[in-house]
């Protein structure tokens with residue numbers, strides 16, 4: 001997996017880029033939580049669930065169906081999130097789906113069960129450019145940790161900052177046109 005910090009970079013970039021009128025602060029926080037939530041499946045290691053099992057790490061909780069269901073939950077709670085229903089659904093589903101998709105770009109572990117429950121096949125992206133990190137990786141004090149941080153800065157944070165800046169620029173331009 002990329003580290004939790006990098007998973008939340010995706011909703012933060014999109015949410016901040018789109019701005020608080022579309023993505024309320026509560027919705028932004030919910031999206032960041034949704035982007036980190038899939039890795040709760042590591043509890044399975046303690047419960048002796050096999051890694052390759054449908055409910056093992058990178059299985060069901062990393063699927064697009066799981067992301068869809070979280071989106072539906074956000075839709076039903078949209079008023080509490082101070083957001084419209086469609087943005088609430090789309091943003092939370094996107095945030096959760098981004099987790100599994102990002103994991104497919106990592107250099108280790110098993111693939112990601114994106115299509116669960118339709119298929120238990122595990123997927124990787126054609127380019128596995130993100131150095132995989134484990135929960136025991138010391139980010140600042142080991143060569144391995146430095147390599148993980150470098151690859152996440154390059155392949156996650158840099159694109160995320162670009163997306164955020166692009167969305168921000170588009171939003172400002174749209175607002176300026178509407179002001180005329």
Ligand SMILES: [Zn+2]
Pocket residue numbers: 001038039058062099100103
């Ligand atoms: Zn993961």
